[in-house]
Amino acid sequence: MTGPRELDPVIHAQARLRVVATLNTLGEANQITFPGLRELLGMTAGNLSVHLGKLEEAGYVEIVKTHRGRTPTTYVALTRQGRRAFEDYTATIRELLDLG
């Protein structure tokens, strides 16, 4: 992919882009459960885990393991850095479209 700016390789994979787009839509200060996110994306748990791992490594998502009552629950949220990366990514895509 060539263009005026380099597209963020972490987000530039369909599955991770969908993850980040979903988390961004939730808005700041909101977290979603792992099963809730999996359902929204229609991914397998294993596949989602792999992509979340890559996004977490890049500092784009925060994974919080906690308990709701006695049930262990995992929440996922976009970090500020992740939100900025997504905004930059969409801005670059729009730039590319304008140039095309």
Add this chain to the structure above:
Amino acid sequence: MNRLDDDDDRPLSPEEMLRLIEEQQATTVRRLGGDPLLTHTPWGITWLAGFGALYLNYAYDLLSRSTALAVLFALMVLSMATTFFAQRTVSSQVRGEAADRGMMYGLSWMFGFACVVAICVRLSPLLPSEETGLLWSVTSMAIVSALYAAGGALWRVRTMFFLGAWLAALNVAGAIAGPTVHALLISVGAGGVFTAVGVVQWMRRRGGA
């Protein structure tokens, strides 16, 4: 897992990427906004049948008042349970500001209806039977219309806001015209429209999913 990773690496054009983002955002909003078939439609059917039964009683005496009220109340309980179930499914998946907002919004309905019950119980003995029915209906619908519109404002959902506004307009017209017309307007105007909007949104959602 790796196979899927390879699939994801298939290069997409900027147009396709943008479309992917927009589709995912729309899906998220639709799913977390609750299933329209479980929110608008049950109330639409409740008003269509419940106020329809009341209209048949007021206008033609085809049903007894107690039968009409039994239909209305039974459907209301069913709708409340359905709405509660639909909202709980969504709110159990999200925490943070959105969930807090949803919980406070839910409690606002309880506060509003507590006031309706208080004033109606106090005033009902002073009114003729048909006017008592109108008092309960108009005050209840006032809360429903205001909170529907407020919900639309809170989540920036225009359809919800306009449904609230439409309900308020019917309620005002019915309050002025009297119990028979009010029952007819809420049954056909509100019940019919809410049912249709729920079904249309659900069909669009299925088409877009």
